[in-house]
Amino acid sequence: MKTLIIGEVVEGKLSSGTLEIIAKSQELGLEFEVATVGTEESPNIGSESFKNTYLKCNETQLSLGSVANTLKTMVDEQSISLIMAPSTYVGRDLIAFLSVDFSSSQVSNVINFSIEEGNVITSNSINGGESEYNSKITSDKKFLLIRPKSFEEVQVELSNTNYETIEINSEDPEVFDIFIEEKTGPQLEDSKIVVSAGRGMVDSSNLSLVEDLASKLNAAIGGTRAIVDAGWMPYSQQVGQTGKTVKPDVYIALGISGATQHQVGMKDSKYIIAINKDEEAPIFQISDLGIVADTLSIVPKITENL
Amino acid sequence: MKIAVCAKQIPDPALDITYSEGLVSRPDEQVLDDTDRYGIEVALQLKEKFDAEVTVISMGKMGTEKGIQQALQMGPDKALVLEDDSLSGSNSLMTANVLSELSKKVEADITIFGTESTDGYSGVIPQQVSRMLGLPCISYIKAVDIADTVSLTRQTSTGSEKVQMPSNCVLSVTAGGVEPRYPNFKDIMAAKSKPVEKISLSDIEFSAVQNIEFIDIKDVSTTKQGEKIVDEGEGFQVIIDKLKELKAI
Ligand SMILES: Cc1cc2nc3c(=O)[nH]c(=O)nc-3n(C[C@H](O)[C@H](O)[C@H](O)COP(=O)(O)OP(=O)(O)OC[C@H]3O[C@@H](n4cnc5c(N)ncnc54)[C@H](O)[C@@H]3O)c2cc1C
Numbered sequence: 001m002k003t004l005i006i007g008e009v010v011e012g013k014l015s016s017g018t019l020e021i022i023a024k025s026q027e028l029g030l031e032f033e034v035a036t037v038g039t040e041e042s043p044n045i046g047s048e049s050f051k052n053t054y055l056k057c058n059e060t061q062l063s064l065g066s067v068a069n070t071l072k073t074m075v076d077e078q079s080i081s082l083i084m085a086p087s088t089y090v091g092r093d094l095i096a097f098l099s100v101d102f103s104s105s106q107v108s109n110v111i112n113f114s115i116e117e118g119n120v121i122t123s124n125s126i127n128g129g130e131s132e133y134n135s136k137i138t139s140d141k142k143f144l145l146i147r148p149k150s151f152e153e154v155q156v157e158l159s160n161t162n163y164e165t166i167e168i169n170s171e172d173p174e175v176f177d178i179f180i181e182e183k184t185g186p187q188l189e190d191s192k193i194v195v196s197a198g199r200g201m202v203d204s205s206n207l208s209l210v211e212d213l214a215s216k217l218n219a220a221i222g223g224t225r226a227i228v229d230a231g232w233m234p235y236s237q238q239v240g241q242t243g244k245t246v247k248p249d250v251y252i253a254l255g256i257s258g259a260t261q262h263q264v265g266m267k268d269s270k271y272i273i274a275i276n277k278d279e280e281a282p283i284f285q286i287s288d289l290g291i292v293a294d295t296l297s298i299v300p301k302i303t304e305n306l
Numbered sequence: 307m308k309i310a311v312c313a314k315q316i317p318d319p320a321l322d323i324t325y326s327e328g329l330v331s332r333p334d335e336q337v338l339d340d341t342d343r344y345g346i347e348v349a350l351q352l353k354e355k356f357d358a359e360v361t362v363i364s365m366g367k368m369g370t371e372k373g374i375q376q377a378l379q380m381g382p383d384k385a386l387v388l389e390d391d392s393l394s395g396s397n398s399l400m401t402a403n404v405l406s407e408l409s410k411k412v413e414a415d416i417t418i419f420g421t422e423s424t425d426g427y428s429g430v431i432p433q434q435v436s437r438m439l440g441l442p443c444i445s446y447i448k449a450v451d452i453a454d455t456v457s458l459t460r461q462t463s464t465g466s467e468k469v470q471m472p473s474n475c476v477l478s479v480t481a482g483g484v485e486p487r488y489p490n491f492k493d494i495m496a497a498k499s500k501p502v503e504k505i506s507l508s509d510i511e512f513s514a515v516q517n518i519e520f521i522d523i524k525d526v527s528t529t530k531q532g533e534k535i536v537d538e539g540e541g542f543q544v545i546i547d548k549l550k551e552l553k554a555i
Contacts, residue, residue, distance in 0.1 A: 008463075010463070010464075062442065062444070062460075062469055064443075065437075065442065065443070068437075087429070088463055089445065089446055089461070089462060089463055090463070092429050092430055092433065092445075093433050093443065093445055095430065096398075096430035096431075096433030096434045096437065097433060097434075097437045099398070099399055099430070099434060100399065100402070100434050100437035100438055101437070103399070103513075103514065103515070104399070104517050105397035105398050105399035105400070105514070105516075105517055105518060106398060106399075106428070106430060107518060108398070108427070108428040108429055108430060109427070109428070121521070123524075126323075126523070127322075127323050129526070130525065130526065130527040131325075131523050131524060131525055131526060131527070132523065132524045132526050133328070133520075133523050134520075134521040134522050134523070134524065135328075135518050135519055135520050135521050136518075136519040136521060137517060137518060137519075138516075138517050138518070138519050139515075139517035145429075145430070172442065173442050173444070173469050173470065173472055173475075174469070174470065175467045175468065175469055176467070176468050176469075176470075177459075177467065177468040178465070178466075178467045178468075179465040179466045179467065180464050180465040181464060181465040181466075192554065193554055217549070217554070217555060225481070225482075228482065229481055229482035230482075231482075235448070235461055235480075235482075236463075236464075236465075241427065242421075242422065242427075242481075249552065249554060250549065250552060250554045252545075267528060271548075271552055272530075272532075273545060273548065275541075279534075279536070284532070284534055285529045285530070286528060286529065286530055286532075287530065287532045287534075288530060288532040288533070289532055289533050289534075289535075289544070289545070289548055290532055290533065290534040290535070291534075291535050291537050291541040291544065291545065292534065292535065292536040292537060293536075293537035293541045294537075298537060298541050298542050301541075301542035302542045302545055302546060305542060305543070305546055306546060306555065
């Protein structure tokens with residue numbers, strides 16, 4: 001099945017979400033090529049093992065509508081039937097635009113898919129990850145938004161050669177005041193330990209306790225939507241259905257109730273430790289080690305004794 | 307300025323979602339999806355500044371219309387809704403088709419959404435509507451600065467960026483970007499007399515088709531029989547020992 005993977009550049013290389021879809025496509029033996037969207041100069045996205053086209057956008061324009069026009073032409077000219085993107089901000093916009101152009105609805109939140117007798121069968125996560133919805137796509141064009149961390153990343157050498165670049169020039173709305181959040185310390189996506197905070201840290205000033213613990217453990221810091229919405233932490237640190245999916249070796253949940261929308265982003269962690277003062281908190285149902293305790297008194301004790 | 311703002315009625319989110327034949331079971335009484343309150347708040351702030359007319363648009367099973375009332379209580383002027391049995395189980399594109407037609411019916415300059423519904427969360431409807439309407443989509447708005455012009459801050463994967471609001475466009479607003487207002491008693495009473503116009507599928511141009519065939523739903527909820535300890539002072543040591551055992555430290 002002719003396949004197009006819509007990829008993204010993150011920090012000068014193909015994003016992990018893109019590499020995960022490539023891995024799955026190789027495993028299924030799909031005839032695929034990649035079209036990668038980004039704004040950086042000559043990123044490392046080329047490989048000898050697959051064709052990649054770099055759709056280079058102007059950083060100061062909101063040009064995804066124009067990117068979609070270019071992708072539409074590729075899909076038409078090469079009779080591509082399966083089009084996939086990681087479920088990110090960019091991926092969601094592009095798949096949405098293309099699904100309109102080809103009058104074929106997408107399947108969102110896909111966590112697995114297979115090809116059976118020429119049909120694409122998808123499993124997508126519903127109900128905050130508590131159930132899997134299986135369906136078959138009956139249209140010629142099939143659009144999938146793949147949840148990050150659904151597959152293992154492919155291991156490939158990437159270089160800044162082996163791809164063609166198409167400059168996207170457009171009259172799209174202008175973007176200004178671009179703000180890049182500073183990334184310091186271990187990152188959520190690839191850290192072996194993640195320490196996450198919830199409303200049970202009681203006050204934003206207590207996040208320093210979380211930072212101290214994380215720094216001792218060399219862990220990345222995450223949080224629930226409740227505290228992100230409250231402005232305690234930037235959105236880039238939100239774990240869950242509408243945030244990041246993490247699979248560290250150890251996930252430490254501090255004062256997190258364990259709503260399904262949070263669980264969906266962390267329950268596949270190898271070992272889950274939860275601290276909550278409520279014995280009945282749902283987080284304990286998915287933890288390997290649960291401690292019924294007050295975060296404010298136990299967290300500093302752990303840090304001190306490490 | 308005319309604004310259409312989307313409001314979805316969903317089953318009470320405090321209860322577990324149930325499905326029958328692959329469809330979300332929808333009781334007669336459904337509530338306003340909290341996600342939509344952020345979009346409505348932005349619409350109302352624009353209304354206050356530019357004297358805009360704000361219409362709530364919605365599709366789906368209307369039932370007691372509680373959710374529509376909750377939307378109107380916040381302050382929009384009226385509602386335009388569409389219910390049709392043949393739309394139950396609509397895919398995203400069918401939904402987007404209906405909502406873009408409702409936006410056209412109210413001659414909206416600006417159409418505003420939350421980023422994804424609580425029960426379906428496909429997360430693409432605003433973008434699909436913008437493409438159908440041929441308008442720019444400013445997605446994932448996390449802050450709004452309304453002066454003589456409107457500057458919108460978008461969430462991006464690396465941080466944020468600002469965009470000037472075009473005079474015709476589609477917006478999607480993330481949770482937390484604005485503080486949705488609470489209606490008072492007067493607002494609640496006033497909403498009861500606001501017009502709620504109902505139209506049917508034959509009143510709009512509808513061409514989207516179903517292309518997703520339901521197979522089954524599998525329960526994948528996990529529970530672990532983990533250890534649970536009530537801390538009596540040694541809890542911190544249990545955690546440290548475990549981290550050592552796991553070779554995490
Ligand atoms: C469409 C949608 C998408 C969502 N997406 C996400 C998402 O991506 N990520 C996400 O996290 N949420 C998401 N949510 C929100 C989710 O439903 C929960 O509201 C949220 O996860 C709760 O965060 P919390 O655990 O910090 O807060 P709460 O639910 O308020 O829990 C706080 C916990 O702290 C405990 N506690 C309080 N004080 C102490 C103390 N001193 N010591 C120890 N424990 C204490 C309490 O017992 C409680 O269990 C989403 C919701 C919707 C509707």
